[in-house]
Amino acid sequence: xxxxxxxxxxxxxxxxxxxxxxxxxxxxxxxxxxxxxxxxxxxxxxxxxxxxxxxxxxxxxxxxxxxxxxxxxxxxxxxxxxxxxxxxxxxxxxxxxxxxxxxxxxxxxxxxxxxxxxxxxxxxxxxxxxxxxxxxxxxxxxxxxxxxxxxxxxxxxxxx
Numbered sequence: 001x002x003x004x005x006x007x008x009x010x011x012x013x014x015x016x017x018x019x020x021x022x023x024x025x026x027x028x029x030x031x032x033x034x035x036x037x038x039x040x041x042x043x044x045x046x047x048x049x050x051x052x053x054x055x056x057x058x059x060x061x062x063x064x065x066x067x068x069x070x071x072x073x074x075x076x077x078x079x080x081x082x083x084x085x086x087x088x089x090x091x092x093x094x095x096x097x098x099x100x101x102x103x104x105x106x107x108x109x110x111x112x113x114x115x116x117x118x119x120x121x122x123x124x125x126x127x128x129x130x131x132x133x134x135x136x137x138x139x140x141x142x143x144x145x146x147x148x149x150x151x152x153x154x155x156x157x158x159x160x
């Protein structure tokens with residue numbers, strides 16, 4: 001499950017997801033992040049060129065690693081700008097997210113979103129692939145910070 005955050009200037013991946021997938025983390029790329037509530041969080045490194053697949057669209061991002069946050073993947077402005085993310089408000093109040101393929105902007109994917117329900121997400125699914133290519137599925141139920149999350153399947157690969 002990828003969390004969209006229009007206020008974030010970076011892409012963030014939680015360290016336990018990196019461990020589960022066997023992602024290679026460049027521990028030399030460390031920095032301190034200022035959180036939305038004014039605190040500070042040490043970033044543990046960077047997964048460089050993390051492959052993120054939404055529908056049939058493959059994208060890549062440098063994802064900074066954090067030990068303890070209430071989401072597994074946060075898609076900040078760098079990723080959103082790269083896919084020219086757009087939101088489509090539906091008459092029933094739902095929102096779809098439009099993502100353009102950075103390699104061929106004629107290709108687009110529409111992704112339904114879900115609102116946060118209390119402190120937990122409902123019915124989301126995350127499909128991940130580690131270095132060994134093994135797919136793992138995690139069901140929703142994670143805490144979230146923002147109101148809208150992608151509910152499509154994601155495939156993560158650390159090697160471009």
